[in-house]
Amino acid sequence: xxxxxxxxxxxxxxxxxxxxxxxxxxxxxxxxxxxxxxxxxxxxxxxxxxxxxxxxxxxxxxxxxxxxxxxxxxxxxxxxxxxxxxxxxxxxxxxxxxxxxxxxxxxxxxxxxxxxxxxxxxxxxxxxxxxxxxxxxxxxxxxxxxxxxxxxxxxxxxxxxxxxxxxxxxxxxxxx
Numbered sequence: 001x002x003x004x005x006x007x008x009x010x011x012x013x014x015x016x017x018x019x020x021x022x023x024x025x026x027x028x029x030x031x032x033x034x035x036x037x038x039x040x041x042x043x044x045x046x047x048x049x050x051x052x053x054x055x056x057x058x059x060x061x062x063x064x065x066x067x068x069x070x071x072x073x074x075x076x077x078x079x080x081x082x083x084x085x086x087x088x089x090x091x092x093x094x095x096x097x098x099x100x101x102x103x104x105x106x107x108x109x110x111x112x113x114x115x116x117x118x119x120x121x122x123x124x125x126x127x128x129x130x131x132x133x134x135x136x137x138x139x140x141x142x143x144x145x146x147x148x149x150x151x152x153x154x155x156x157x158x159x160x161x162x163x164x165x166x167x168x169x170x171x172x173x174x175x176x
Contacts, residue, residue: 022053028082031055034074036134037089038064038096042157049162057083063096064089065122066134075143085149088134088166090127092156097124127154128165135166146172 033056035045045051045058057077059070066088077083104121105113124130135152138144152166 025054029055029057029077030082032082032084033057034059034077034083034086035089036060036064036066036070036074036086036138037155038062038091038094040091040094040157043089043091043155048155048160057081063094063122063124063130064091064134065096065130066137067122071137071141071143074138075141078144078148083148085151086138087151087153088131088138089153089155089162090124090131090134091154092158094124094127096122097127099123100125132166139169139171141171144171146170 031051033051035049035056036059037043037045039060039062045056046053049056057073059073061067061070074083074086099107099121100123101121104123105116108116122130131152131154135150138148138150148171149168150171151164151168153162154165155162
């Protein structure tokens with residue numbers, strides 16, 4: 001019976017395979033975009049930005065935060081997948097703005113909190129400051145070449161609007 005936990009998804013995949021149309025799609029980001037955003041289900045990166053499969057590399061995690069694992073993916077996307085611009089997009093009503101790391105640990109309970117005792121959950125007491133810091137982390141990444149455009153955006157989950165919060169600046173000596 002354990003296998004049944006995922007059967008609905010594997011059944012859906014069989015239907016997907018019947019109409020699969022992405023074969024032959026190039027691995028490069030056709031629009032040169034890498035979007036770093038939150039895993040929140042209210043965010044639909046492709047339709048909200050007028051994109052189609054193959055247009056962008058989408059990196060998602062809790063809060064849309066930039067950390068070493070994200071920078072690793074950005075560096076690889078720039079080096080090998082045609083990325084020339086990066087947008088870091090946080091959103092309104094984010095759970096990561098409502099808790100601090102101690103509150104996260106409390107809600108996890110003692111046993112799970114102990115298991116993650118060294119983790120930084122990157123909660124955001126000041127969402128604007130957090131977005132600016134994440135944008136700066138990309139801009140100042142020494143593994144990125146000069147000239148990559150980087151901006152910071154906020155998606156409004158109530159309206160669907162994307163607003164520029166941190167204006168365009170390119171990677172390079174000023175960003176390092």
